[in-house]
């Protein structure tokens with residue numbers, strides 16, 4: 198019963214793990230983030246005055262833990278969205294696979310790199 | 322009371338027919354049979370075969386959603402014919418087609434050979450962690466250990482989930498939901514030691530990674546097996562295995 202040819206290992210886990218982690222994060226924090234940054238902050242409702250201040254935001258981005266949070270939220274959300282959109286476009290046969298990959302994973306990778314660079318650039 | 326000549330209620334079935342010897346391609350045939358309140362789609366098909374057209378071909382055996390042989394597309398949805406009552410379908414003709422995504426052998430009979438091969442490929446039996454002699458007694462299991470895999474052992478191999486799966490439709494080599502449920506039935510069994518062997522059979526693109534988490538398979542499953550959950554658990558397992566293999570002696574394949 199062992200005459201079955203073993204298939205080559207797929208590299209999908211490399212894309213699926215960030216996708217899964219991003220899905221978990223976005224389910225946990227996405228709604229709260231939309232509420233805080235999308236509704237409460239612009240209307241100034243329920244939040245302390247200093248919340249929107251530039252210094253406040255910069256201090257958060259300069260804190261190593263804050264950097265990690267920002268990176269995880271930005272990059273993993275994107276990798277999650279990229280995988281979903283890629284699979285949808287692939288199912289719709291929207292174009293050659295390589296192009297679709299560039300348009301989705303490529304964007305996620307580029308934004309991840311830019312985020313890392315910016316987080317380093319704002320200093321500690 | 323005068324005897325009113327009650328008109329016999331009938332139901333129309335539009336059935337996709339294909340007889341390989343005479344038909345160039347599948348085409349619909351229409352049949353009308355007397356309707357009763359307690360009639361299943363399977364009974365309607367049997368009535369057709371008994372009274373109208375003996376050549377109509379379909380599979381069935383148990384008539385009670387146990388054997389898994391009577392799966393077909395009923396009004397476009399994969400369902401068991403014996404488990405689907407006519408009275409629960411919308412009024413009007415009922416459309417019956419062979420299961421989606423499978424080659425038609427004849428009328429409503431599809432070819433199951435590839436599916437059986439997939440099931441065989443995942444080692445569908447317990448591979449004991451350590452062999453025991455009869456004298457050493459049985460392998461014991463707690464209720465919690467049983468619960469870990471029990472729902473996956475309810476699969477009746479009806480292949481409805483395969484007919485529901487767009488990825489299997491795209492790629493017939495995809496191992497598919499039903500075989501993954503069976504794999505999880507053994508991998509989740511506390512007596513079993515074959516997890517690695519089975520994971521090795523599904524780590525490719527045609528394995529667990531063809532799934533895009535559509536989830537329709539679990540929706541159509543007549544036994545609440547939740548094959549999508551089995552696939553998802555094994556995505557996690559296979560993803561960890563991707564990295565953990567480097568820690569295994571000789572495992573970096």
Ligand code: SF4
Pocket residue numbers: 475476477478479480481482483498499502538541542543544545546547548
């Ligand atoms: S998982 Fe459900 S739908 Fe799929 S073959 Fe088993 S019983 Fe049928």
Ligand code: FES
Pocket residue numbers: 380381382383384385386387388389390391392401402403404
């Ligand atoms: S006849 Fe056995 S499942 Fe329908």
